[in-house]
Amino acid sequence: MRIALAQINTTVGDLSGNCDWILAFSERARQQDADIVAFPEMCVTGYPPEDLLLKSHFIFNNLKALKDVAGRVHGIVAVVGFVDAGKNGVLYNAAAVICDGKIIGIYHKQALPNYSVFDEKRYFTAGKNAGLFSLQGIPFGVNICEDIWTPDGVFTQQAKGGAGLILNISSSPYEVGKRQYREKIVTQVARSTGAYVGYVNLVGGQDELVFDGASMVVSPSGKILAAGAQFKEDLIVCDVPLKKKRVAKAIIVKTKAMGKKADIKPQISKRLSLVEEIYAAIVCGTRDYVQKNGFRKVVIGLSGGIDSSLVAAVACDAVGRGNVIGISMPTRYNAEETKNDARLLAKNLNIEFYEVPIEGVFEVYLQALKPEFKNLPFGLAEENLQSRIRGNILMAFSNKFGWLVLTTGNKSEMATGYCTLYGDMSGGYAVIKDILKTRVYDLCEFYNKNEGRDIIPRSIFKRPPSAELRYNQTDQDSLPPYSVLDKLLELYVEAHEDHKSMVASCKDEKLVKRVVGLVDKSEYKRRQAPPGVKISKRAFGKDWRLPLTNQYKAF
């Protein structure tokens, strides 16, 4: 049997667009003589549709769209993810098996994830049906995403029921290490059941999530027979030697005889390295956020620092250098060196660049506030004001020209609150909000190396990071060295670890308390932050639901 896995890039809510795309890929698969093509979980609606699922008309329209797709698929069996409706408003995360213009059978997902970024129990009821089908006498099982991540999940019964092939349709978001873990899981399922496994995963960005594709076909011995690209649409076609077998209770799928086919060599895409993978993830997430929200151009405040340099580079790869605008907004506190670096970066990237000095605006604000601020010393209010003026300027460009503002804050800043609400946090998408500062440097090194020259000027790497909101300021006036800080943040934020393991990491109890204090008291800033690509085990977003009002003192 020839199977095809169509890792497509859907858009949440775009029912007709998604369905057209399903049909296009079905046709591509059919042209390669595939007998069956599988699409990702909920590909009709896009994933995750979140509270759109609470709208009865959305469910109705998704069913209509599925029916329409079914009527138009011919010459191939298609497994398509959608939302099924039971009695009394009950919903199922479902897969339809479609053949020759008809929906032959439906499977309802049994394992509903309700942790991390997932809220599936908010919407869905767990299914109970077997998901066992028989195509021209060849039995196969269909299940959905989390179903194979559960020990002794439905796949066990499907294999026991006679399935020699298990098709798992997924929408499994990327995070560091996930691909390896996923391969382990899929391989285990193949080995434990003795079945071939076809695993198809969604591709593309949806708000803070990025789906990495990397679909695969695995043999019963655990060998990867075919592997799709990462972060790109792909169609994998692979022959699996399956036998006819009589099984009880399978849903019968009849189609025209599956004849002899020309040989194919299944594709095994080379896997990306860690840094390539992360870079690809933020490019993909940014591109899809920008484009699926109807923007063409993006605007970035260029400070001459490492963070905005990375964001500008990513933006060029995401939407094209012709669609990226950099704006430098210096005050009296910005050194010539950083201003020059901002300009040089823009030149190296070959992007549109403006310099809008904000010293005059800053000065007039100070005058306006003088009667009430009297002679109080320069402080946080004045520092934040500069950052907020910059935010306003970028938003003015956004409003005037329809450009999306990309923010440039990294995860170390978001965690410790080393950022200004309504200032540098102003914007539609926060490209590197889940990237710790030490990793920002790694990504910039990777970028330059990959480009074959220092597009991001070397001096930016060498200069100690500074917000330049007063004279002679450096980040390390307020924060511990990033190499120390980032390790503590991995423990406290990404692993919810306690005091002891943090002290074990840095041997400095006072520092641990300080960092914990900074993270805890910055929750209100994060709550009003724009979304950004999740790449870690725990990102500030849907998998970080800490209360704002919170007097818990762990240490």
Next chain:
Amino acid sequence: MRIALAQINTTVGDLSGNCDWILAFSERARQQDADIVAFPEMCVTGYPPEDLLLKSHFIFNNLKALKDVAGRVHGIVAVVGFVDAGKNGVLYNAAAVICDGKIIGIYHKQALPNYSVFDEKRYFTAGKNAGLFSLQGIPFGVNICEDIWTPDGVFTQQAKGGAGLILNISSSPYEVGKRQYREKIVTQVARSTGAYVGYVNLVGGQDELVFDGASMVVSPSGKILAAGAQFKEDLIVCDVPLKKKRVAKAIIVKTKAMGKKADIKPQISKRLSLVEEIYAAIVCGTRDYVQKNGFRKVVIGLSGGIDSSLVAAVACDAVGRGNVIGISMPTRYNAEETKNDARLLAKNLNIEFYEVPIEGVFEVYLQALKPEFKNLPFGLAEENLQSRIRGNILMAFSNKFGWLVLTTGNKSEMATGYCTLYGDMSGGYAVIKDILKTRVYDLCEFYNKNEGRDIIPRSIFKRPPSAELRYNQTDQDSLPPYSVLDKLLELYVEAHEDHKSMVASCKDEKLVKRVVGLVDKSEYKRRQAPPGVKISKRAFGKDWRLPLTNQYKAF
């Protein structure tokens, strides 16, 4: 048996503070000769602790705190809500029955809400134990919140098992109509089981939620024997005639003999009217957000319009007029009349008031942007700029003096996006974000009437609402009349209704499309908005999880 219901105001995370308060109310109940005192759901941790529950040290410290409370409660039986830990990291939403320094038994909540603002399946496993206890031979059942909202819930078995009293400990957030519905549910439980029901509910604000208390004791015939205050801490004490009865499998609670007591007359607090209730809810939510987050003073931008007038009035009742600062920030577009009304309101409320004209700042921004904006016509960019300058000024005051900024946007604006991100949306708490504009007027009328004079100047009610960001602007240039709009928003936002019912409401299909379009495309603004008090069935917050990237077109 004399029962006491302690509707206390806890703080999320403040384990030791909450426990001290539990002990204080236990002592008050003991002094009134109560045999048993019940506290709200998860009163040890505060509710809802959200992802604090993912931190193992938080669970550990909550158990330690409970044990400490248990050791200090004497002379009365106490039912205390906490988080219990089972094997392998399993957690239960739990109630401990405490007597004479010991935890005698524990009940685990069975019905875990995972809809609307609730995510309990993210954290908890459903319990299985019976929750049946016997105090000196008198059997009673203990269960938690949602347990009685489920038909044939655990209360049925408890009553069948012999319980003549059912104690339900809740943390049930307020929304319009909820108290009446809750009384219906509790009354039904009493009638269907033939048992007395003691229902205790949390009081106070936690981020966007407000808990209204309104605890009650209901007789088997459905009569309310005692009723606690709304939105205030209270201790209800009430005698219920229960008989000793031998029951199988109850956990035995032994204490010193329950002797004769002086008669008491249980309190039945008068219920608030709808408008009183909503006003009390936003005062309570605002007060607790401000104070539990360590602020004393709040600052509000006063425009001379109805929204900021209401917010200023609420703020005075929430934190005291001495802690409220109003700031007027006029430009060329602000009429003398509105400027005067802002000043008059501040005078009537007797609050600190500053006028910081922003015309000069606005002018300098326009100059700074001129090279790039060239001669493009005045538009949204320039309008938003004024709003953002005001946001910056308020935040500068906040940074300088440690005042919390309260925002003044209402739900009609939040829904349609008639508000400026990083402008009038800047602030820590959005007092009226869940109040539709038409209701804003009702609340202001109520406020003046209640105060016995027009604290909010009559001219503010009469003037057509305007953002005053250009000459001769009114809200109705951009929006349909609020009386029409608000009805459509109730259908589309609060009820997720479809097209048909909206057209049935306003008889104008084009208008429906326009309003739906405005709501859909403003999601990115709401995502970055501060939290505010939920008072409706569906507020923009935890019970509104729409994707940002969303191409669904319903109509």
